[in-house]
Amino acid sequence: xxxxxxxxxxxxxxxxxxxxxxxxxxxxxxxxxxxxxxxxxxxxxxxxxxxxxxxxxxxxxxxxxxxxxxxxxxxxxxxxxxxxxxxxxxxxxxxxxxxxxxxxxxxxxxxxxxx
Numbered sequence: 001x002x003x004x005x006x007x008x009x010x011x012x013x014x015x016x017x018x019x020x021x022x023x024x025x026x027x028x029x030x031x032x033x034x035x036x037x038x039x040x041x042x043x044x045x046x047x048x049x050x051x052x053x054x055x056x057x058x059x060x061x062x063x064x065x066x067x068x069x070x071x072x073x074x075x076x077x078x079x080x081x082x083x084x085x086x087x088x089x090x091x092x093x094x095x096x097x098x099x100x101x102x103x104x105x106x107x108x109x110x111x112x113x114x115x
Contacts, residue, residue: 056110063100073096
């Protein structure tokens with residue numbers, strides 16, 4: 001698959017994920033309205049809330065793990081005298097930092113869900 005097709009596929013997947021997140025948020029908001037009228041839906045609403053909070057915690061854990069990995073790469077890069085290895089380490093670290101920026105945006109988008 002050539003790069004252009006792959007990039008288009010990646011963008012489509014990103015759009016699908018964004019649509020899914022919006023769908024879940026809309027369902028949560030609608031459920032909050034209905035739960036006020038039907039107390040049986042409180043449990044479903046609580047599950048939505050817990051699921052959302054778990055996803056936000058998972059993002060924070062991913063960020064923390066990537067941060068540790070980046071720190072480790074910095075430490076081992078100090079010991080590398082081979083330019084090719086050093087270049088590879090810097091490349092990998094740059095990819096990790098880019099992923100951290102993306103995850104940080106997602107973490108910042110996490111807002112506390114109120115029942």
